[in-house]
Amino acid sequence: VLNKRIAVLAGDGIGPEVCQEAVRVLKAVSEKFGHEFTFDRQPMGACAIEATGDPLPDQTLEACYLADAILLGAIGDPKYDNNPAAKVRPEQGLLKLRKSLGLYANIRPVTAYEVLLPYSPLKDARIAGADMLFFRELTGGIYFGEKGRIADSAYDHCTYSRFEIARIAHLAFKAAQNRRGKLTLVDKANVLETSRLWREVVQEISPSYPDVAVDYLFVDNAAMQLILNPKQFDVILTENMFGDILSDEASVIAGSLGLLPSASVGETAALFEPIHGSYPQAKGKNIANPIAMILSAAMMLEHFGLQQEADLVRRSVQVALDKKIVTQDLTPPTLAYSTEQVGAFIAYCVLGGAVEGL
Ligand code: IPM
Ligand code: MN
Numbered sequence: 001v002l003n004k005r006i007a008v009l010a011g012d013g014i015g016p017e018v019c020q021e022a023v024r025v026l027k028a029v030s031e032k033f034g035h036e037f038t039f040d041r042q043p044m045g046a047c048a049i050e051a052t053g054d055p056l057p058d059q060t061l062e063a064c065y066l067a068d069a070i071l072l073g074a075i076g077d078p079k080y081d082n083n084p085a086a087k088v089r090p091e092q093g094l095l096k097l098r099k100s101l102g103l104y105a106n107i108r109p110v111t112a113y114e115v116l117l118p119y120s121p122l123k124d125a126r127i128a129g130a131d132m133l134f135f136r137e138l139t140g141g142i143y144f145g146e147k148g149r150i151a152d153s154a155y156d157h158c159t160y161s162r163f164e165i166a167r168i169a170h171l172a173f174k175a176a177q178n179r180r181g182k183l184t185l186v187d188k189a190n191v192l193e194t195s196r197l198w199r200e201v202v203q204e205i206s207p208s209y210p211d212v213a214v215d216y217l218f219v220d221n222a223a224m225q226l227i228l229n230p231k232q233f234d235v236i237l238t239e240n241m242f243g244d245i246l247s248d249e250a251s252v253i254a255g256s257l258g259l260l261p262s263a264s265v266g267e268t269a270a271l272f273e274p275i276h277g278s279y280p281q282a283k284g285k286n287i288a289n290p291i292a293m294i295l296s297a298a299m300m301l302e303h304f305g306l307q308q309e310a311d312l313v314r315r316s317v318q319v320a321l322d323k324k325i326v327t328q329d330l331t332p333p334t335l336a337y338s339t340e341q342v343g344a345f346i347a348y349c350v351l352g353g354a355v356e357g358l
Helices: 015-033 048-052 060-066 088-098 114-119 164-175 193-208 221-230 240-254 293-302 307-322 339-350
Strands: 003-011 035-041 070-074 105-111 133-138 147-150 153-156 181-189 214-217 236-237 263-265 270-271
Touching: 003 060, 015 035, 015 070, 015 293, 015 307, 015 339, 035 114, 048 088, 048 181, 060 088, 105 164, 114 307, 133 164, 133 240, 153 214, 164 181, 164 193, 164 236, 181 193, 181 221, 181 240, 193 214, 193 293, 214 221, 221 236, 221 240, 236 240, 263 293, 270 293, 293 307, 307 339
Parallel strands: 003 035, 003 070, 070 270, 133 236, 181 214, 181 236
Antiparallel strands: 105 133, 105 263, 147 153, 263 270
């Protein structure tokens, strides 16, 4: 029986709605297994700017340091997206949080769910069986380099050190050892110096993992291969911005961006968030898919060493998908369930309802 303190940063748009469902499922887990989870809710993103002028108030950051893990909904608001001159932006809060907590590895699993094959615009035969794991570097590269304006130009510097590349590469190699033993480094080494350093470092590390086969792809080709033949991928290792772009693309294989969870880890802290954004058009409508958030909570349980609990949450999600208890991104609106209904059904399964073999 575990006692864990979880900081909940629900954020903006649909963030609060999907977070509420993840918390509901976690409460079901704690009820069933006797764990004590305490939830510490804190503002972050546009809502924090409204309230305090700061997208990541000190108190929120403090709560994250004190927590055993962080659950994050989504941040962002069109008010800032459409205003390039805005000095304070919700995204700054997220980037500062990642950097302050040293969350250098963002892990994003992408699987083609059998029952959802028809929902992907890609042909079934191409995507059936696809199962890959992204390791996206999260605290370096062009996101964090010096940026600025000089007269009529603007610049964003991209920098990587050997240390930054090696530490995430080791995690990716270890993950590949526990999967199908294949690692693909995605870069643009034909053009970028940082990419050439990534290749160099990965080539140096690779002999320590003789059971992992490494291959190298340029990012433009990787973007095409993901759609053409996604089954070739096992672990994909890449830098910050390429990982951001390719993982959104890969979500098309899963059938909806609303299904994909992620874990961001460092030496000490760990944060769990869906890969989707704040989907402002759906805010307050109770239509957003909570599954990415719930699966992020499952990754958190796994991080706590609660494998059985994590598996149960995943099986419960599978039951919801099998029974088509899903939101309108996965079914025609007349057949769709609400965010709350999907969350409540998954929590019900966790408590022992409707899951075969329990
Ligand atoms: C993500 C998001 C963020 C990113 C934004 C909101 C800054 O797109 O987590 O993928 O680009 O990292
Ligand atoms: Mn993104």
